[in-house]
Amino acid sequence: MLHSEKRSLFRxxxxxxxxxxxxxxxxxxxxxxxxxxxxIDTQEQELKIQAKEISQTLRQLNxxxxxxxxxxxxxxxKSAIYNLDKAYIFGSFRPHKIQWEKxxxxxxxxxxxxxxxxxxxxxxxxLVVSKPLNQKPIxxxxxxxxxxxxxxxxxxxxxxxxxxxxxxxxxxxxIHNMNKFIEDTTHELNTPISTxxxxxxxxxxxxxxxxxxxxxxxxxxSKTLSRLxxxxxxxxxxxxxxxxIIVLNISELIxxxxxxxxxxxxxxKILLKCSIxxxxxxxxxxxDAIRMVxxxxxxxxxxxxxxxxxxxxxxxxxxxxxxxxxxxxxENIQIIQSRFKRDNQNExxxxxxxxxxxxxxxxxxxxxKIISKINKGTKVVITW
Amino acid sequence: MVKxxxxxxxxxxxxxxxxxxxxxxxxxxxxxxxxxLIYRRYLTRYSTHRAIKSTLLSYLKNPKKRDSIMPKQxxxxxxxxxxxxxxxxxxxxxxxxxxxxxxxxxxxxxxx
Numbered sequence: 001m002l003h004s005e006k007r008s009l010f011r012x013x014x015x016x017x018x019x020x021x022x023x024x025x026x027x028x029x030x031x032x033x034x035x036x037x038x039x040i041d042t043q044e045q046e047l048k049i050q051a052k053e054i055s056q057t058l059r060q061l062n063x064x065x066x067x068x069x070x071x072x073x074x075x076x077x078k079s080a081i082y083n084l085d086k087a088y089i090f091g092s093f094r095p096h097k098i099q100w101e102k103x104x105x106x107x108x109x110x111x112x113x114x115x116x117x118x119x120x121x122x123x124x125x126x127l128v129v130s131k132p133l134n135q136k137p138i139x140x141x142x143x144x145x146x147x148x149x150x151x152x153x154x155x156x157x158x159x160x161x162x163x164x165x166x167x168x169x170x171x172x173x174x175i176h177n178m179n180k181f182i183e184d185t186t187h188e189l190n191t192p193i194s195t196x197x198x199x200x201x202x203x204x205x206x207x208x209x210x211x212x213x214x215x216x217x218x219x220x221x222s223k224t225l226s227r228l229x230x231x232x233x234x235x236x237x238x239x240x241x242x243x244x245i246i247v248l249n250i251s252e253l254i255x256x257x258x259x260x261x262x263x264x265x266x267x268x269k270i271l272l273k274c275s276i277x278x279x280x281x282x283x284x285x286x287x288d289a290i291r292m293v294x295x296x297x298x299x300x301x302x303x304x305x306x307x308x309x310x311x312x313x314x315x316x317x318x319x320x321x322x323x324x325x326x327x328x329x330x331e332n333i334q335i336i337q338s339r340f341k342r343d344n345q346n347e348x349x350x351x352x353x354x355x356x357x358x359x360x361x362x363x364x365x366x367x368x369k370i371i372s373k374i375n376k377g378t379k380v381v382i383t384w
Numbered sequence: 385m386v387k388x389x390x391x392x393x394x395x396x397x398x399x400x401x402x403x404x405x406x407x408x409x410x411x412x413x414x415x416x417x418x419x420x421l422i423y424r425r426y427l428t429r430y431s432t433h434r435a436i437k438s439t440l441l442s443y444l445k446n447p448k449k450r451d452s453i454m455p456k457q458x459x460x461x462x463x464x465x466x467x468x469x470x471x472x473x474x475x476x477x478x479x480x481x482x483x484x485x486x487x488x489x490x491x492x493x494x495x496x
Contacts, residue, residue, distance in 0.1 A: 062428060065420060069488065070495040084431035090492045120431035122488050 005172055009164045016160045024152050032145045039137045043111055044104045050077045051115035051129045062121035069122070077131050081117075081124035089124055098128060109133050186232045193229060196222045220263050227294060231352055234291050243285040250289060251280045254314055257293045264301050265310065273311040280316055282384065284364060292360040295353035296321045296380055303378070322379040328372040357382075404481040407470060417462050422454065423486040429453055433483055440479050444468070 057072045058081070072079070073092045080091025088094060098114070099105045105112050115127040200219045254276055258265075265272055282289065300310050300323040308324040361368040361382060372378040401410075412419045426436045443451055447465040452458075470478070 062424060067491050068493040069491045071492050073494050073496070084435065087432070090489060092494055119428040121428060122492070123427040123431045125431045 005168050005175070008168050008171060012164045012167050013157075013160050016163065017157060020156045020160070021153065024149060024156075028145050028149055032141060035141050036138055039141065040106070040111070040133070043131070043134060044113060047077070047104070047111060047113035047129050047131060048115070050074070050131075051079075051113055051127055054079050054127055054129065055115065055117055055121070058117065058121040058124055058127070077129055079127060079129045081122065082126040082128065083123050084120065084125040086126065089122065091128070093130065095128060095130065100126075106133065109135070182232050186229050189225065189229050193222055193226050197226060216263055216267065220267055223260070223263065227298060231291065231295070231356055234287070234356060235352060243288065245283055245285055247281050248284050248286055248289055249279060250282045250284075250319070251276050251278050251314060253286070253289055254293055254312060254319070257290065257297060258312060260294075261297050261301060264298075268301060268304060269307045270301065270304055271307070271309045273309060275311075275313045277315050280314055288360045288363065291356050292382070293319075295357050296382075299323075299353050300325070300378070300380075308377075318381055318383040320379060320381045322377060324377040327374040327376055327378055328370065329374060330372075333370050333372060402481065403474065404478050404485065407468065407474075407478055408482060415463060419482075420486050423482070425453060427488070436483060437476070437479050440482075441476060444475060444479070 053074075054072050061069045061071075071090055071092070078091070078093035080093055080095065081089045082098075083089055086098075086100060095112070099107075099112070100114065103114055109132055110130050111133050113129045115129060117124050117127055196218065200215060200222065203215065255274075258272070258274065296319075297310075297312070300321050303325040304310060304323040305325055309322075310324075311320070311322040313320040313322075357380075358368065360366075364384070367381075367383040369381045369383070370378065371381070409419060411417075423436075426440065430436045430439055439453070444465070447467055449459055449464055452465070
């Protein structure tokens with residue numbers, strides 16, 4: 001799966017799953033609260049029934065004159081009677097503080113019910129009944145809610161993956177078609193470009209023909225095409241390409257590539273300043289190194305001013321390529337490192353150069369820094 | 385002599401009549417008027433010591449059948465209360481003693 005496909009799938013899944021999860025969370029919360037209230041209501045009804053039973057007993061006791069008067073005491077219920085002034089009369093418990101304004105209330109893990117009595121049997125105007133809140137049904141409800149969330153979450157994640165794949169299928173197909181087109185085109189371009197370049201070299205070596213200027217232009221155009229072919233092939237085969245990591249003499253490679261670009265440098269009358277530390281080596285695949293160096297030099301030529309300067313500095317630690325060109329807007333420095341993104345639309349290209357450089361840098365854990373000022377130039381530093 | 389005097393002082397409360405017994409209960413017992421039933425009736429209607437006392441006080445100062453909280457049938461069986469000339473503070477004390485005497489808190493016990 002390509003990076004852009006993964007990103008699209010993750011974005012879709014993030015939006016879909018977060019919204020679904022929020023919806024389920026809300027629904028579960030409402031369901032939990034509703035059921036919890038129902039459980040507590042049921043337990044409050046038990047208190048009410050008990051209060052009525054105690055009231056009946058109080059009525060009977062009120063009519064009894066034999067002593068002692070036995071006050072009802074039935075576990076797990078506790079009760080107490082209070083007179084009209086809310087003063088304690090008697091009971092199986094004596095609550096610390098009573099919320100007289102409420103008919104039912106919960107304090108810590110106990111449920112309370114205040115039952116009014118009239119006539120005031122035994123002088124009792126209020127009967128306070130209490131029982132410990134039965135937590136078991138609530139705990140079961142929590143387990144059920146969590147299980148529901150887990151099952152729904154799993155089902156909707158799987159559904160999301162299925163829908164996500166459906167969602168990115170057209171994009172995947174387009175990318176596949178585009179890649180196929182590039183592959184076919186580059187394949188068809190390879191042979192004629194190679195033929196042109198070989199024959200130009202041959203003509204230059206064997207014949208001292210007229211029209212040297214025209215020949216150079218053909219060479220520049222062919223090399224540009226050749227590089228484009230190499231870049232596109234690199235991008236296309238990047239994932240499947242077998243890399244051969246070798247101890248590469250990067251100093252020699254850079255000099256070779258400068259020589260390759262010499263025609264372009266001369267054509268633009270650019271002053272080349274080289275400071276290459278000899279025999280600097282890097283553990284890298286040769287093709288990766290060529291693509292990285294080529295794209296940096298090519299950009300420095302392409303976006304340089306006519307008769308500008310190009311500096312290539314190589315040390316043991318870093319490679320610096322600096323031009324005196326048009327520069328890049330500060331806000332675009334990050335954007336141009338993405339594929340098909342360009343800051344300057346005046347020059348040709350597909351905007352794949354810095355993407356390739358970025359990929360190589362990332363693969364080998366190098367550091368990549370672009371420093372640029374508009375109309376002053378750009379400096380690219382790669383540190384390893 | 386001193387010994388006899390001390391013994392008399394010690395046992396005299398056992399034989400002495402309280403104000404409540406003298407002014408109220410003696411007549412109730414004699415006439416077989418159910419004092420506790422009357423108390424329960426007041427308790428069922430007024431709930432608090434303060435409210436019972438206030439109602440009883442007002443009734444005893446001017447006892448009339450129409451002001452009584454007892455049912456009509458009660459007066460078929462028992463005589464109507466007659467006015468007793470007692471000063472206010474003594475009457476209040478008697479009422480307090482009456483309420484305390486029949487106070488249900490003393491009679492209530494928690495069943496096992």
